[in-house]
Amino acid sequence: MKVSSNLERILTSGQFAATGELGPPKSAEAEVIHRKAALLKGYVDAVNITDNQTAIVRMSSISVATMLLGIGIEPTIQMTCRDRNRLAIQADLLGASALGIKNLLCLTGDHQKFGNHPTARGVYDLDSIQLVAMVKALRDEKKFANGEAIDTVEPRFFIGAAENPFADPFDYRPYRLAKKVAAGADFVQTQLIYNVPKFKEFMKRVVDLGVHEKCSILAGVGPIKSIGMARYMQNSVPGMDVPEDIIARLKGVPKEQVRKEGIKQCADIIREMREIPGVHGVHVMAIEWEEAVAEILELSGLLPRPRV
Amino acid sequence: MIKAKQKPIAEIKTLIAPYRNILILGCGTCVTISFAGGEKEVGMLASSLRIAAAMDKNAQLFTEATVQRQCEWEFIDAIADQIQKADAVISLACGIGVQALAERYPDKVILPGVNTTFLGMAIEHGVMVERCRACGDCILGLTGGVCPIARCAKNLLNGPCGGSQRGKCEVNPETDCAWQLIYDRLGKLGQLDRLSSLMTYKDWSKDYDGGPRKIVREDLKL
Numbered sequence: 460m461k462v463s464s465n466l467e468r469i470l471t472s473g474q475f476a477a478t479g480e481l482g483p484p485k486s487a488e489a490e491v492i493h494r495k496a497a498l499l500k501g502y503v504d505a506v507n508i509t510d511n512q513t514a515i516v517r518m519s520s521i522s523v524a525t526m527l528l529g530i531g532i533e534p535t536i537q538m539t540c541r542d543r544n545r546l547a548i549q550a551d552l553l554g555a556s557a558l559g560i561k562n563l564l565c566l567t568g569d570h571q572k573f574g575n576h577p578t579a580r581g582v583y584d585l586d587s588i589q590l591v592a593m594v595k596a597l598r599d600e601k602k603f604a605n606g607e608a609i610d611t612v613e614p615r616f617f618i619g620a621a622e623n624p625f626a627d628p629f630d631y632r633p634y635r636l637a638k639k640v641a642a643g644a645d646f647v648q649t650q651l652i653y654n655v656p657k658f659k660e661f662m663k664r665v666v667d668l669g670v671h672e673k674c675s676i677l678a679g680v681g682p683i684k685s686i687g688m689a690r691y692m693q694n695s696v697p698g699m700d701v702p703e704d705i706i707a708r709l710k711g712v713p714k715e716q717v718r719k720e721g722i723k724q725c726a727d728i729i730r731e732m733r734e735i736p737g738v739h740g741v742h743v744m745a746i747e748w749e750e751a752v753a754e755i756l757e758l759s760g761l762l763p764r765p766r767v
Numbered sequence: 768m769i770k771a772k773q774k775p776i777a778e779i780k781t782l783i784a785p786y787r788n789i790l791i792l793g794c795g796t797c798v799t800i801s802f803a804g805g806e807k808e809v810g811m812l813a814s815s816l817r818i819a820a821a822m823d824k825n826a827q828l829f830t831e832a833t834v835q836r837q838c839e840w841e842f843i844d845a846i847a848d849q850i851q852k853a854d855a856v857i858s859l860a861c862g863i864g865v866q867a868l869a870e871r872y873p874d875k876v877i878l879p880g881v882n883t884t885f886l887g888m889a890i891e892h893g894v895m896v897e898r899c900r901a902c903g904d905c906i907l908g909l910t911g912g913v914c915p916i917a918r919c920a921k922n923l924l925n926g927p928c929g930g931s932q933r934g935k936c937e938v939n940p941e942t943d944c945a946w947q948l949i950y951d952r953l954g955k956l957g958q959l960d961r962l963s964s965l966m967t968y969k970d971w972s973k974d975y976d977g978g979p980r981k982i983v984r985e986d987l988k989l
Binding site for chain 1: 920921923925931933934937947950967971
């Protein structure tokens with residue numbers, strides 16, 4: 460075990476993991492975090508806290524994660540390369556580790572063009588794979604990015620990375636994942652999966668490369684709230700693949716039942732994920748719909764969560 | 768070459784508003800090729816500004832000149848008389864030319880008439896694209912001759928981000944994904960295995976982050 464976080468223990472014990480996500484507010488309001496956290500507590504093994512998601516300024520990931528620690532929820536902080544250079548990232552990670560945060564998801568970050576400060580300067584000193592390598596060196600070699608030794612206590616994280624199986628070039632994606640794992644990723648959370656056959660093909664190649672034996676792969680899933688949201692994801696979110704049959708299923712029920720059907724559909728996808736070789740868990744992203752998570756996991760047969 | 772775009776006429780009018788005798792100075796090299804600041808553009812801008820001055824009933828006078836290269840002392844020294852007679856100079860050269868004039872003529876107002884935009888080329892007539900960021904540490908030998916610093920919006924060094932779709936960049940669907948191009952090129956060269964090795968942190972001190980850069984060639988000094 461590297462850090463013995465709850466998430467690492469669940470995955471190491473061979474059980475199917477379930478993680479959730481909490482989007483911090485666009486304000487300094489603490490109350491909303493407690494409200495959202497209550498909807499997730501006990502239902503997931505760890506909760507990702509996004510880092511200026513979609514390049515919109517929000518409360519920082521580490522501060523929200525610290526609040527979650529205080530209420531007994533294990534956080535996974537997210538760190539993007541868009542807003543910080545290697546100095547700022549390392550400084551924040553030293554602090555996060557000192558605060559007791561154990562899981563970290565390393566991301567390049569959505570381009571600032573898509574957010575609410577599109578004229579901001581993007582940093583991109585590192586890319587996500589270099590970030591993974593840097594965090595691993597901090598932990599395993601007790602070395603900063605410049606090679607300097609950490610004299611006393613090194614920051615220790617269970618290192619996560621993301622992968623989008625639906626981005627191009629499709630043939631390269633499994634190799635890119637392998638590269639992230641070689642750099643030091645302990646777990647991987649994927650982009651939202653709606654095109655299950657294509658994801659199966661991706662996973663087949665990942666398994667052929669043996670990557671699933673060196674890291675834990677959590678399939679990204681999420682319920683669709685409305686047909687409008689489905690169309691938006693299908694047409695306007697870069698790197699998303701929402702097949703027509705996903706939307707057709709939601710269209711097949713009366714309007715007032717779309718949400719319920721979305722939850723059922725998500726649970727069905729999770730059940731399919733559980734059967735795919737090499738998939739070690741799911742990461743449930745119910746964006747601004749944290750209420751749905753418990754029901755989805757109940758329907759998927761993933762509750763109660765194991766204690767390890 | 769250096770590519771530039773002429774500033775909007777309204778901005779140029781604001782810049783020159785305090786001055787009466789104005790020299791519009793073109794450059795015969797990069798900005799001529801990019802149709803932003805050569806002799807022809809000097810003439811067109813002068814006509815526009817004369818019309819604007821007449822309509823606004825102000826008494827501004829415009830003279831025109833173009834030198835071969837504003838970034839070399841010998842060419843800007845040659846038009847010292849014209850520069851001395853003007854109250855202000857609008858340079859249609861890139862930022863290098865503007866600064867060369869400002870350095871050579873310390874008591875003269877030198878104004879930029881173009882926005883220096885990038886280092887690039889015309890891939891077809893009228894379409895100019897960025898190709899180099901002058902990062903100071905060329906990696907084209909590792910990336911199949913396609914630059915991810917100049918051509919990837921996130922400067923990625925280890926493959927395409929999750930927004931690469933159908934060969935295009937998420938930031939601008941009209942822009943090719945640099946990493947798709949790199950992937951295709953390395954594939955054709957039989958070098959796809961290169962994408963499996965980690966490209967480590969870039970040394971940005973060789974880029975702008977190290978402060979203004981300088982090359983000194985002792986062997987060429989007089």
